[in-house]
Amino acid sequence: MRLAKLLFGLLMVCSSFSLSAxxxxxxxxxxxxLEQRESYFEKRRNDIRNINQLLNIETDPVREYELIKKITEKYLPYNADSALLYSRRGVRLAASFQKENTMIEANLRLAQAYILVGLYHESVAILNEYEDVELPPEFQAYFYSINAVLYNTLSSLRITSSIRMKYRHKWEGYERNLMDALPENDLGHxxxxxxxxxxIGRLDEAIIILEDILEGVNIEDRVYASTAYTLADAYGRKGLIDKKIDFLTLSSQSDILNGVKEHTSLRELALELYKNNELSRAYHYIKVALDDAVESNAQLRRAEVLEILPLIDHSYQENREKTRKYIMIFSTIVCLLLIILIFGMIFIQKQKRELEASNAQVKDTNQLLSQLNDELKNSKQEVENANKQLMSVNNVQEESIARYLKLCSTYIGKLDDYRMQLLRKGNKSNKEDLLKVLKSKEIVDQELKIFYKDFDQSFLKLYPNFVQSYNDxxxxxxxxxxxxxxxxxxxLRVFALVRLGIEESTQIAEFLRYSITTIYNYRTKARNNAKDGRENFEKHLMEIQ
Known part of the structure; x- marks a missing residue:
């Protein structure tokens, strides 16, 4: 009983909690x-290097600003420090243009970078400059989205409940402004x-909207990750944890495919797996999320990961220790079983003598089986001989039909020769009526029709499914x-003759009263239209029964 309990405990520790297929x-x-994620990072780094190469040789300030904007956007989800560096460079360059729109765009991008590195005060200072300013339409949605991200981030920090509610209220206001600033057909809207x-708790309506968005985008699209994350959160609030895990996983996959290091979904997924006792995966995912957060210097993500890492790490280490103890107990049990096995082998050796006595009886039985096997082989040989005889009869039958057809064809040819002979005689004697009759091929054509009909009937008796099999x-x-x-x-007659073994086109042409070229064309056309390729056509034709 103790052994059963120990083995059950080991299985419970080593196995995961119930996850759906x-x-x-x-x-x-x-x-x-995750095993391949370095290749996706390398793709993003290659894009950055290519932009940098163009930036190093660019002399036009306007084009230089556009390249800085592109490289900043590449760095934002990958390396916050580099994104901040290039966004500051973009602000300096924009200031030299003395163009208000360019300056607004550069400052908003700098505010976005400040959020990532945790410089929230600096971000608020920039955004407040434009709070009461009527921004150009092309920057309004961008301004509201950065504010929404800022106050959503601030509400996630360790702050008092009243301040958190204040930030959530601001987030909601900017989210509404963002929705109003975007066209109704826009994904952002x-x-x-x-x-x-x-x-506000209208979860079913939110889920419908989010699922519609996911149906219209690919997992490689950047918007897929944020949409799937929001959908996972909605399902989580409804208590549908399986659905939440599914969409957190899809969101994490999208992040990796895009070479992103600023993870949200992977951390949340690790927490859900921890709750489901999937400790090994949870530990692996939270470590990846921490490594990427440290490398990208995304302050909020690093703080979020460090908040739950000790919890997962403690459970993971505790689980490993339990597993180690159970393995030691299991190893001890195996050693005991091995000792029992050794004593069992000794007992088996004692029983061997009794088995030797039984071997003689088994030998006699084997001899009887050998005799029966020989008889079975003889029966099999008789069946094979009978099959060969049947095949021989079929071959003779087909050969006889072929000879019969050839004789009929020869007969019709002789009739035609006879007609020509009479024609020559009639020409010499100037008998007009005789010439008229003899010039007609009606008799020969009629005989050919009768002959072909007889051939068709004879052939289809042998191969009643030939037409259908040929079409197949x-x-x-x-x-x-x-x-x-x-x-x-x-x-069909051309290939009926081939099925009967008449493979030469000259013989087929003679039989059917066509030129060799015509017969060749029929065969070539059929090979070219064969489903299984021209090389295998006639092989399959000969297999028709």
Missing amino acids: NDKKLLNRLDDL HLAKAELYKE LMVDEAKITLKKNELLNTE
Whole structure:
């Protein structure tokens, strides 16, 4: 009983909590992507290097500003310090232009970078400069979105409840302004609406909006990650944890595919897996999130990770220690079982003598089985001989039919020769009526029709499914449709003769009264239209039964 309890305890420690099959499939895909994430980082670094190369040789200030803007956008989700460095450079360059719109854009981007590195006061100072200013329409949505990110970030810090509520109220106001500033068909408009619906408890409406957005974007698109994260949060608030894990996983996959180090979903996913006793994965994910947060210097993400890392780390280490203890107990049990096995082997050796006595009886039985096996082989040989005889009969039958057809063809040819001979005689004797009759091929044509009909009937008795089987070998546009009361047409007769073993085109041409070129064309056309390729066509044709 104790042994059973120990083994059960070991299995409980080593196995994960119940996750759905879909959860596991998505998590396995995420694990694969995490193994390859350096390649996605390298892609982003290559993009940055390429922009930097252009920036180093650029002499036009306007073009230089555009390149700085691009490289800042590349750095924002990847390295906050570098994003701040280039955004400051962009502000300095914009100041030299003395263009208000360019300066607004550069300052807003700098405020965005300040949020990432944790310089919230500096970000607020910049944004407050434009609070009561009527911004150009092209910057209004950008301004509201940065404010929304700022106050959402501030409300996540360790602050009193009253201040947090103040920040949430500001966040909600900017989120509404953002929604109003964007066209109704804009993704940002729908995302803002879903965020607001989620905040006020209209979760089902938020979920519908977010799922519609996901259906229209690819997982490689940057907007996919934020949408999936928001959808996961909505499902989590409804208590649907499986759905939350699914969309957190998808959001994390999108982050990795985009070479992003500023993770939100991966940290949240690690926490959910920790709650589900998936400690190994939770520990791995939180370590990745911490490493990337440290490398990117995303202050909020680093603080969030460090907040839950000790909890997961403690449980993970505790679980490892339990596993180690159970392995030691299990190893001891295995050693005991090994000792028991040794004594069992000694007992088996004693029983071996009794088994030797039984071997003689088994040997006799084997001899009887050998005799029966020989009889079975003889029966098999008889069956094979019978099959060979049947095949021989079939071959003789087909050969006889072929000879019969050849004789009939020769007979018709002789009739035609006879007609020509009479024609020459009639010409010499000037008998007009005789010439008229003899010039007609009606008799020969009639005989040919009778002959072909007889051939068709004889052949289809042997191969009743030939037409259907032939069409099955052809592509749809090359399938043959017979006319009413028609058994075979010329093309089918060509391949009927091939099936009977008449492979030479000259013989087929002689038989059907066509030129060799015509027969060759029929065969070439059929090979070209064969489903399985021209090389295998006649091989499959000969297999028709």
